Amino acid sequence: MRCAPTAGAALVLCAATAGLLSAQGSPEPAEPPPRFASWDEVNVLAHGLLQLGNGLREHVERTRGQLGALERRLGACGAACEERAASAAPPHGPLSPVSRGEAAPETLRNLQSQLKAQNSRIELLFQKVAQQQRHLEKQHLRIQNLQSQVGLLAPMQVGHRMAKPARRKRLPKMSQLVGPVHNTSHLKRLPRDCQELFEEGERQSGLFQIQPQGSLPFLVNCKMTPDGGWTIIQRRQDGSVDFNQPWEAYKDGFGDPQGEFWLGLEKVHLILGDRDSHLAVQLQDWEGNAESLQFPVRLGGEDTAYSLQLTAPVANKLGATTVTPSGLSLPFSTWDQDHDLRRDKNCAKSLSGGWWFGSCSHSNLNGQYFRSIPRQRQQRKKGIFWKTWRGRYYPLQATTMLIQPTVAEAAS
Missing domain, CATH: 3.90.215.10 (Gamma Fibrinogen, chain A, domain 1)
Structure with a gap:
């Protein structure tokens, strides 16, 4: 998109909005090959996406407010903008009454139309962000539901064995024997010791x-x-x-x-x-x-x-x-x-x-x-x-x- 020259604040806002929209329209990178994520990774990803959605929504709302304020200021400019445009004319070439009266309003109308176009695009982006946030919230609820089901199953599994203190690694066991056992073929009663x-x-x-x-x-x-x-x-x-x-x-x-x-x-x-x-x-x-x-x-x-x-x-x-x-x-x-x-x-x-x-x-x-x-x-x-x-x-x-x-x- 192109931005018409205007006040400094309008230029900065225009550049920021153009960057946001260009990032939206850039092609998505190729998806990496699927892999199984751990339970902690799923929780972290869901939480991070929720935070990102909230952050984007706040940014869009803040940008919309700034554009609205700028549009109201430009609308209220009126005759003051016209007088500034006349005073900014080159000294060696006096403008005709028609050009002096129409130059500033035309520039103002162009800038206002560009701002309206940006506003509509931001509105569309906001709707997409809101939709994604609703989807993420549903996914988060599903994750919480699965966690609660796993929590109910855990005591059933513990009931099948003695409760043991948590440890980071499996306890060592007696290794399998590879040497000869001298009395394995005996059919009589085994000795006590x-x-x-x-x-x-x-x-x-x-x-x-x-x-x-x-x-x-x-x-x-x-x-x-x-x-x-x-x-x-x-x-x-x-x-x-x-x-x-x-x-x-x-x-x-x-x-x-x-x-x-x-x-x-x-x-x-x-x-x-x-x-x-x-x-x-x-x-x-x-x-x-x-x-x-x-x-x-x-x-x-x-x-x-x-x-x-x-x-x-x-x-x-x-x-x-x-x-x-x-x-x-x-x-x-x-x-x-x-x-x-x-x-x-x-x-x-x-x-x-x-x-x-x-x-x-x-x-x-x-x-x-x-x-x-x-x-x-x-x-x-x-x-x-x-x-x-x-x-x-x-x-x-x-x-x-x-x-x-x-x-x-x-x-x-």
């Missing part, structure tokens, strides 16, 4: 199926020794598995049974039941030195936070502050379920991993794995340590934990 398998004559260590009383069958790593069969419940050796896991992971188990793994508190409880048992702890440092510890234990169920019932000497080594003649029960703690004996600190969160923390400074075989000893002391205490052997600030290279019911009870 590795010790019962030993009593049936098995002398080869490896992966076996067991079935504790009241449990479904599951696979365990058995270590056969001259004095019986031991079930391996934990192994650290290379840092290939992250042991800084929440409560549910420690309850169910995670890792690779042929490498680093944690069998699972519930499985350990099913194996031991209410029987007196032994817990063996095998430690190795970075110089090749090894240490083996063994002590009697009992393990409670989840209602006790899988508490270890320990005798007084062992409880002292694990950081018990008060020990009765009958020993002490140490509950298991993770960063999301704090059961340790420290009231002022969450040991699992302060250090790393889950463990039977008496305090934060005596042992933690599920701490962070370091492939070399850190220089900073504050970092070293987050590692795998057993204070009564190499000290709190020495991160161990490898650990193995094994359980076996008391042989006398197992044989009965």
Whole structure:
């Protein structure tokens, strides 16, 4: 469009309106290939389009008001515009009475006709914006309706499983086994644990199926020794598995049974039941030195936070502050379920991993794995340590934990 010369405000308004109309008439860019949008993207897009529609409508209404005001001012100009046009004539060429009387009104009529044309186009644009806004409002209502329907369906889905705390990633599970399982072809009753398998004559260590009383069958790593069969419940050796896991992971188990793994508190409880048992702890440092510890234990169920019932000497080594003649029960703690004996600190969160923390400074075989000893002391205490052997600030290279019911009870 072209604009006739007039006052400065009219020129600016004319240019702005021409830009708006030219943008309206420009060809639309090619649409990108369709893709599925996320729920959040749909909400953001709908909200943004609603805001854009409201903004365009306000801009059009404001522009219409300005054009109307300018048109009223031009209409009221009348004789004043005619006198200004006469005074602006060139000094060397006096205008005839006819040209002097008709020049200004003609210019005014041209400008008014152009403004009316712009006003009609803006009116058409306003109608289109209003139509688009009504469409967007309907889409927004549909989105809200879908959201409410999804909100009603969510509790039904939650009802099919236990409510669990929200987490950013899926909990690790015990990986699928690729090695041989030695007793999968047995048609007779499965053994209760590795010790019962030993009593049936098995002398080869490896992966076996067991079935504790009241449990479904599951696979365990058995270590056969001259004095019986031991079930391996934990192994650290290379840092290939992250042991800084929440409560549910420690309850169910995670890792690779042929490498680093944690069998699972519930499985350990099913194996031991209410029987007196032994817990063996095998430690190795970075110089090749090894240490083996063994002590009697009992393990409670989840209602006790899988508490270890320990005798007084062992409880002292694990950081018990008060020990009765009958020993002490140490509950298991993770960063999301704090059961340790420290009231002022969450040991699992302060250090790393889950463990039977008496305090934060005596042992933690599920701490962070370091492939070399850190220089900073504050970092070293987050590692795998057993204070009564190499000290709190020495991160161990490898650990193995094994359980076996008391042989006398197992044989009965």
